[in-house]
Amino acid sequence: MSTERSTQRRWFSVSDDSLLTILEHMIWPILAIVIIGVLATVPGTLSTFTSVRLILWSAVPIGLLVLAESICLLSGHFDLSIGAVAGFSAMFTAMVIGNAPQDWNVVHNAWIGFALVISVGLLIGFVNGYMVGVVGINPFLQTLSFLIIFQGARTAINTQPGSGLPHLFVQPGGTPDFAIGVFLLAFVLFGIVMRYTRFGQAVYATGSDDHAAREVGVSTERVIIAVYAISGVLSAVAGLMIAGYTSVVPPLIGDGLVFQAFAGAVIGGISLFGGRGRVTGALGGVILIQIIQSALSNSNLVSSTQNQMINGIVLFVAILLYSTQDRIRSRILASD
Amino acid sequence: MSTEDTTTTAGDTEEGSNTSKIHIENLRKVFGRIVALDDVTLDIQANEIFALIGDNGAGKSTLLNILSGAYEPTDGRVYYDGEPVSFDNPSDARDRGIETVYQDLALMNDLDVATNIYMGKFPTRGVGPLRFIDWDETYRQAEEIIDTRLNRDLQLDTEVEFFSGGERQLIAIARALAFDPEVIVLDEPTSALSVDATNLVYETLENLREQGLTIVIVSHSIEDVLDLVDRIGILYHGELVEVTTPADADLETLTSLIVTGQRGE
Numbered sequence: 011m012s013t014e015r016s017t018q019r020r021w022f023s024v025s026d027d028s029l030l031t032i033l034e035h036m037i038w039p040i041l042a043i044v045i046i047g048v049l050a051t052v053p054g055t056l057s058t059f060t061s062v063r064l065i066l067w068s069a070v071p072i073g074l075l076v077l078a079e080s081i082c083l084l085s086g087h088f089d090l091s092i093g094a095v096a097g098f099s100a101m102f103t104a105m106v107i108g109n110a111p112q113d114w115n116v117v118h119n120a121w122i123g124f125a126l127v128i129s130v131g132l133l134i135g136f137v138n139g140y141m142v143g144v145v146g147i148n149p150f151l152q153t154l155s156f157l158i159i160f161q162g163a164r165t166a167i168n169t170q171p172g173s174g175l176p177h178l179f180v181q182p183g184g185t186p187d188f189a190i191g192v193f194l195l196a197f198v199l200f201g202i203v204m205r206y207t208r209f210g211q212a213v214y215a216t217g218s219d220d221h222a223a224r225e226v227g228v229s230t231e232r233v234i235i236a237v238y239a240i241s242g243v244l245s246a247v248a249g250l251m252i253a254g255y256t257s258v259v260p261p262l263i264g265d266g267l268v269f270q271a272f273a274g275a276v277i278g279g280i281s282l283f284g285g286r287g288r289v290t291g292a293l294g295g296v297i298l299i300q301i302i303q304s305a306l307s308n309s310n311l312v313s314s315t316q317n318q319m320i321n322g323i324v325l326f327v328a329i330l331l332y333s334t335q336d337r338i339r340s341r342i343l344a345s346d
Numbered sequence: 347m348s349t350e351d352t353t354t355t356a357g358d359t360e361e362g363s364n365t366s367k368i369h370i371e372n373l374r375k376v377f378g379r380i381v382a383l384d385d386v387t388l389d390i391q392a393n394e395i396f397a398l399i400g401d402n403g404a405g406k407s408t409l410l411n412i413l414s415g416a417y418e419p420t421d422g423r424v425y426y427d428g429e430p431v432s433f434d435n436p437s438d439a440r441d442r443g444i445e446t447v448y449q450d451l452a453l454m455n456d457l458d459v460a461t462n463i464y465m466g467k468f469p470t471r472g473v474g475p476l477r478f479i480d481w482d483e484t485y486r487q488a489e490e491i492i493d494t495r496l497n498r499d500l501q502l503d504t505e506v507e508f509f510s511g512g513e514r515q516l517i518a519i520a521r522a523l524a525f526d527p528e529v530i531v532l533d534e535p536t537s538a539l540s541v542d543a544t545n546l547v548y549e550t551l552e553n554l555r556e557q558g559l560t561i562v563i564v565s566h567s568i569e570d571v572l573d574l575v576d577r578i579g580i581l582y583h584g585e586l587v588e589v590t591t592p593a594d595a596d597l598e599t600l601t602s603l604i605v606t607g608q609r610g611e
Contacts, residue, residue: 206478208468211457215465218454225452226521227437227466285456343507 030342033335037278037294040331044298048305055305067186069300070193071096071248071255073293075271076278077200078244080292083275084204085237086217086284087142087149090268091134091156092245097264098160099130100249104172104259107179112170120178127246134160135242136235143234161265172259183254192251196244201289213237217284270321274299277328299324365428367392367529367560368413373422375408382408384584386422390529395551395561397571400581401604409581410564413531414446415439445527449534451518455507460488462506463521491520495557496550512543516550529560537567548574568600582607 032039048055056062075092082089106116107123138156141147183189204210215223216233224230248267253259278295280287299321306320366389375383383405390396400406411417412424415433423430426442433439436446453462464484470477488502496516500509506517515535522530532551536544551561551574565571571578572592579589580603587607588595595603602610 202478206481208466208470208477208479211461211465211468211479214457214461215454218456219452222450222452222454223465225448225450281456285454 029338033338034279035291036331036335037291037298040277041294041298041301044301048301052305052309055301055308061304063186063190065297065300065304066190066193068255068304069296070183070189071251072267072270072274072299073193073296074196074244074248074251075267076274076292076296076299077196077289078241078248079268079271080275080278080280080287080289081200081204081213081237081244082149082241083280083282084217084284084287085213085233086220087234087237088153088272088282089138089238089241090150090153091138091160092241092248092271093264093267094157094160094164095131095134095242095245095264096249096252096267097262098164098249099127099134099246100253100259100263101164101168101172102130103127103250104175104253105167107176108172108174110170110172110174112168113172113174118176120176120181123176123179124250127250128243131242131244131246131249132239133242135239135245138242139235139238142238143231157268164263165261168259169261171261172253175253175258179250180254180257183251184257185254189251189254192247196247197289197293204289209233209236214285217281217286219285266318266321269318269325270299273321273325273328276332277324282329282332295328366390366425367427368562369425369428370409371423371425373409373412373424374420375405375412375417376420381584383412383419386581386584386586388579388586388589390560390562391576392528392560393555393558394576395555395563395574397563397565397568397575397578398581399565399568399571399578399600399604401566403583404581404604405584406564406566406581407533408584410446410531410533410562413439413444413562415444440525440527443526443528444531445522445525445529446531447515447518447522447533447535449537451514453506453514453518456505458503458505459492459500459509459517459520460485460502462517463488463491463524465521467524487524488520491523492516495523495554496520497553498550510543511539512546515539515543515547519547519550519554523554527559529562530554531562531564533564534566535563536565566604568604569597572597572600580604580607 045056054061055065075096078092079089103123103126105114106126107118107120109115109118134156138153141152142149182192204213212223212228212233215228216230220230249263252263274295275292276282277298278287278293279291302320302324303317306317368390370386370388373383373386386409398406398409408417412419415436415438418432418434425431431442433442454465457465464487468479469483469487471480472478485502492498492500492502496519498516500513500517506514509517519530535547539547555561563571563575575592577589577591578595578600580587580600582603588603599609602608
């Protein structure tokens with residue numbers, strides 16, 4: 011019997027190896043460049059502790075939505091309905107617990123509000139997950155239709171700002187340090203779950219190759235349901251945070267946020283095809299998106315009406331960078 | 347769950363249904379009107395490398411799926427260590443000590459070697475229901491399997507997509523070993539592999555036999571199997587036409603058995 015050690019160890023050339031490492035952490039140099047650029051052109055954006063805190067505070071809803079999108083992307087799926095879920099769950103809750111004239115005036119209790127907003131998000135997310143994971147509907151079609159349904163439902167129940175909310179209900183999102191704490195806690199918990207639990211690794215496995223994951227005993231159906239349910243809850247919490255930030259539920263709450271969330275996740279290195287990506291990268295993506303937003307609103311160059319366009323450009327750049335990374339990756343693989 | 351005790355019950359001299367590792371008796375599997383397996387009786391001894399060969403549609407995949415718990419036989423029995431067993435699903439077979447390495451290997455390309463080996467069964471630590479993956483232990487155990495049992499050197503933190511075909515087969519075998527099986531069933535382990543990679547896999551399988559494992563290879567290619575295996579069973583149209591040894595059948599004879607179900611001339 012041969013005891014000769016295998017010489018099959020795969021040695022990459024040093025340059026390929028470091029190139030891949032750089033590509034996987036692309037968000038950090040990009041973030042550094044953007045921060046330097048912002049400091050040079052619109053220094054007010056980042057000059058004081060207060061302004062940095064304001065950036066982080068405004069980043070809370072989008073941060074939660076990036077997490078909501080990231081967990082779907084990591085599992086090899088995606089969720090177009092996150093913004094609509096954030097909007098509908100907040101507006102529906104406002105109608106139930108608000109005491110303004112147009113509200114339903116059911117009950118005026120913040121705690122019922124917290125429970126309700128999260129339950130609505132959880133329920134919608136669960137249905138998304140069930141339809142995609144068990145019934146087998148294409149995630150694009152499923153979440154697109156839910157985007158349209160719940161965005162429409164939000165407008166159907168109320169075209170006015172959702173007001174008359176209990177004071178306590180708007181406290182979590184309205185208290186900057188508390189909101190930032192929720193945001194950071196969400197990222198830390200998310201990171202721990204993805205890295206250190208069997209569920210988190212099962213999400214990566216499902217996203218990498220769902221067939222293989224099933225063969226090694228991962229219950230991919232349950233993983234998909236859980237992923238969408240978590241996505242729904244995170245979206246609902248984002249809706250709650252928006253309501254707190256503005257003290258009312260804005261009539262167009264959630265519109266267009268899914269694009270920002272996509273941009274943040276993708277530029278943060280979360281793969282569009284599943285199985286790859288780090289939570290720290292997603293955090294970098296969120297901060298990047300929010301710094302760009304704040305810098306633009308502090309500069310005279312762009313008006314707020316152009317924000318969505320800028321978001322689109324960021325997403326486009328992120329996708330370009332991602333495809334380049336993918337191409338280099340396959341070239342390195344092919345050259346083995 | 348010790349693999350060592352297989353060696354104590356092993357032995358080529360022990361014959362008969364009650365002492366073989368796996369004894370298959372009058373096994374029959376019917377799909378609709380198609381008879382995939384017809385009255386197959388076969389013994390697989392502990393600690394041997396047994397090859398099950400046959401043309402496409404000869405019934406070898408059906409037999410493999412019955413051994414791995416994916417199918418239930420229509421008729422007949424399977425005995426494991428002399429006891430009758432019936433596997434309702436792959437985890438039943440796994441609990442009993444039979445691990446299957448499928449042809450597609452079921453590897454997750456984006457994940458590293460150790461994660462692939464321990465997916466679904468990570469060692470954890472924590473308090474009560476709060477369990478966290480113990481990564482140090484995961485890498486240590488993976489290293490032990492690759493290093494001690496396979497006698498190889500693979501970078502455990504490298505994504506699986508960077509490995510060659512032969513190495514990927516080894517990683518899939520390593521994952522099977524993580525369940526501490528007594529029997530490993532491999533489906534076409536060397537199809538689509540280069541000669542070098544095939545040798546690498548066979549060297550590994552010989553190592554595992556020395557460690558006391560029983561290995562069943564399901565294959566349609568005979569040439570490279572010949573040097574490795576102890577015995578060969580030939581399936582033809584759902585029937586086991588012959589069980590022979592490499593000493594008793596040359597390549598020509600085996601080819602004839604596969605194609606016609608009879609020894610040539």
